Amino acid sequence: MDHHYADINGIRLHYVSAGAKGPLILFVHGFPEFWYAWKAQLEDFSRDHQAVALDMRGYNLSDKPVDVKAYRAKHLVQDLRGLIDHLGGRPCVLVAHDWGGAVAWNFAVEYPEYLSRLVIINAPHPVLFSRALRASPEQAAASQYMVLLRSQKAERVLAENDYERLVRMLRSEGGAARDWLGDDDLELYREAWSRPGALSGGLNYYRASPLYPASPEDPHYQPPELDPAAFTVSVPTLVIWGERDRALRPVLLEGMNEVVRKLTVKRIPEGSHWVAHEYPELVNRYIREFISN
Numbered sequence: 456m457d458h459h460y461a462d463i464n465g466i467r468l469h470y471v472s473a474g475a476k477g478p479l480i481l482f483v484h485g486f487p488e489f490w491y492a493w494k495a496q497l498e499d500f501s502r503d504h505q506a507v508a509l510d511m512r513g514y515n516l517s518d519k520p521v522d523v524k525a526y527r528a529k530h531l532v533q534d535l536r537g538l539i540d541h542l543g544g545r546p547c548v549l550v551a552h553d554w555g556g557a558v559a560w561n562f563a564v565e566y567p568e569y570l571s572r573l574v575i576i577n578a579p580h581p582v583l584f585s586r587a588l589r590a591s592p593e594q595a596a597a598s599q600y601m602v603l604l605r606s607q608k609a610e611r612v613l614a615e616n617d618y619e620r621l622v623r624m625l626r627s628e629g630g631a632a633r634d635w636l637g638d639d640d641l642e643l644y645r646e647a648w649s650r651p652g653a654l655s656g657g658l659n660y661y662r663a664s665p666l667y668p669a670s671p672e673d674p675h676y677q678p679p680e681l682d683p684a685a686f687t688v689s690v691p692t693l694v695i696w697g698e699r700d701r702a703l704r705p706v707l708l709e710g711m712n713e714v715v716r717k718l719t720v721k722r723i724p725e726g727s728h729w730v731a732h733e734y735p736e737l738v739n740r741y742i743r744e745f746i747s748n
Contacts, residue, residue: 456497460516463537464530469516470509470538474501478571479544480746482508483535485553485578486604486657487613487621489515489647491640495735496550496742504548509538511555513656515647521655526663531558532565539569548746550574552731554660557581563688572746573692576738577700577728579707580688581666582681582714588668589677591706598668600702604661610654618648625729627701635732683714691717693745695738697726719745 456473471490480500482493493508500506510517512534513526520526535558539545549570551559556578563573579587587594603609613620625636625644636644648654661667669676692715698705705722712718721741723730731738 458516461538461541463541464533466512466518466520466534468509468512468518468534468538470507471497472505472507473497474504474506477504479539479542479547480504480506481535481539481542481544481547481549482506483549483551483555483559484508484511484514485551485555485557486660487624487648488553488644491643491647492552492731493550496731496739499735499739500742505542505544507538507542507544511558513659514653515650519650519652519656521652523659523662526656526659528558528561528664531660532562535559535562536566536569545569546571548572548574548742550576550742551578552576553578553728557660557664560686560688563690563692564686567688567690570690573688573690574695574742574745575692576695576731577697577703579703580686580711580714582683582686583707583710585666585678585681586710587704587706588666589680591704594704594706595668597702597704599670601661601667602670602672604658605667609658613654613658614648618645621648635729686714688715689717691719691745693719693721693741695721695723695730695741697728697730697733698722698724699726700728700730702728 456471459470461468482496484492489510490508497506497508513519539547546569549559556575560580563570666678723734726733
């Protein structure tokens with residue numbers, strides 16, 4: 456796996472590439488991860504693809520703007536556009552999880568010509584997420600963790616006891632048989648979290664977004680209602696969903712056909728939010744079957 460940097464959209468992005476032959480497949484991580492989240496996918500897809508995983512802005516070795524406004528969706532979308540142009544891989548397969556998925560949904564709406572396939576892993580479409588925050592008590596309750604992550608004390612709380620809360624976040628949903636986070640992995644995660652500005656960079660995704668739940672501190676807040684017609688995805692899309700995700704409930708799959716024209720859904724009943732780590736062979740197989748069809 457080769458490490459590279461690219462000056463894109465006014466910032467410097469770090470990315471890792473594996474394999475040089477074949478079409479581009481780009482992997483986009485979420486919170487609180489970094490490029491390393493996709494190590495199993497890079498190893499697999501590098502056999503017949505140019506497989507690339509980046510550090511999103513704010514994370515690990517990429518630049519970390521201080522201004523919260525720098526983490527709005529429009530800037531994150533342009534980061535992906537610039538990187539794909541830099542790699543010369545248009546149209547490519549885009550695979551994304553969590554916050555990376557949130558960006559990928561927006562990217563597919565705005566730049567469908569850049570994509571041959573879209574793969575989303577446990578990341579809600581913005582229209583459905585906004586709708587569920589307003590109409591689903593289950594999802595609103597499950598999203599309460601966002602209140603802490605948006606707060607000014609979040610960096611201090613998450614860094615306490617050698618990042619104990621972040622470690623618990625990664626380990627809390629999988630049983631012992633699916634404990635994917637080994638000691639060597641954890642050392643790399645702690646190293647990424649401890650880089651100057653890295654915690655704030657990841658948390659600023661939450662702070663910059665208008666999609667968050669009402670809370671005791673802000674009981675009357677309502678996320679904006681989004682027009683499905685303005686957020687419809689025309690790119691063939693595979694959604695892989697670990698149904699034991701505590702933060703993103705299966706209700707977020709309801710209405711997906713309304714906003715995705717060419718949709719395939721694969722549910723993994725025993726998978727959690729970290730399903731790509733827990734079941735990498737199955738996830739990779741689903742992706743391969745989808746992009747080869």
